[in-house]
Amino acid sequence: MITENTPIEQLVKLLSKLPGFGPRSARRSVLQLMKQRDSLMLPLAATLKYVAENIHHCSECGNLDNSSPCHICESQKRDRGTICVVEEVADLWAIERSHSYQGVYHVLGGTLSALDGRGPEQLRIDRLLARTQAGVHEVILATNATVDGQMTAHYIAERLKDRNIRISRLAHGIPVGGELDYLDEGTLGTAFQARLPAA
């Protein structure tokens, strides 16, 4: 039986707090975990504990890693003269998965938001300005294409404009494999304005 204080109910409660999980999916997960006690449940417990205790934010860029500076900031193969500014670590992961970028990163930890009352001092913007003092030739603003994301990019561009640094942003346009019929007007409009010679 599920009552308030059983360990199973505590586990259901904790799992319910994961994004996309409610009480029902948490209960289903507990039962599946119990069926895979040795292959899934105990390894998950151990890995959660290990990551919680050993993975930290990189003091340079804000990435999550078991060393600080992280292995991207430390790598000899990365171009430290290019900094890609992203909102969250998830964005950094997404860009890494694309294998299209060889510079380093700067994770802001969110966006400016008038609505939520988040100002520049709550993001890692000062740290970014400090990092761009020397040896940086380009800052790529890769915040999300949302109002807050674009506002944040604009704010950072303003703060950097007096320095001798190239400031760029990711191209907007039609996603690879995208069908016009399913695209929103904003994306289509941007793609028209940014059209390129076809040959």
Place this chain on the structure above:
Amino acid sequence: MITENTPIEQLVKLLSKLPGFGPRSARRSVLQLMKQRDSLMLPLAATLKYVAENIHHCSECGNLDNSSPCHICESQKRDRGTICVVEEVADLWAIERSHSYQGVYHVLGGTLSALDGRGPEQLRIDRLLARTQAGVHEVILATNATVDGQMTAHYIAERLKDRNIRISRLAHGIPVGGELDYLDEGTLGTAFQARLPAA
């Protein structure tokens, strides 16, 4: 960065195995967990470990509990003369949440399935037959209203029919709060056939 062997990627992989989770939601979960290291991540790790090591299936009914027999089988308030047969522990939990049943349970651990090649020996049916040898006056077959669930109920009813035990099943019909327009034909048909005097 996510590469094969980092602890973060291992954690993402393990979380991806939870029902309803894919790699993307697992990654989002990891980031949320890292933001709530002390309030969520470490308690989750500890509770997973505790439940994995201390919660077991009840030797009597198959319920999950930290004692065996479980607290339902042990309870003096429950009628041990009535056994409700369910497929999985999740079904037992659902019935307990309804507060509508005061007997004990028997968890089969699945259904018979011709397709998946599951026969009676893979379910806890022998244990059920043993439990119904003495002092049991009613067995309620509460398997799911699926083909396999109903076939399993039918099989168990056959095995029990020579004993002096009342065998019942849950009523089918319109769910409380259900709108006719949204119900399938099977449910509506059953509800018509099982109609009751209105006053």
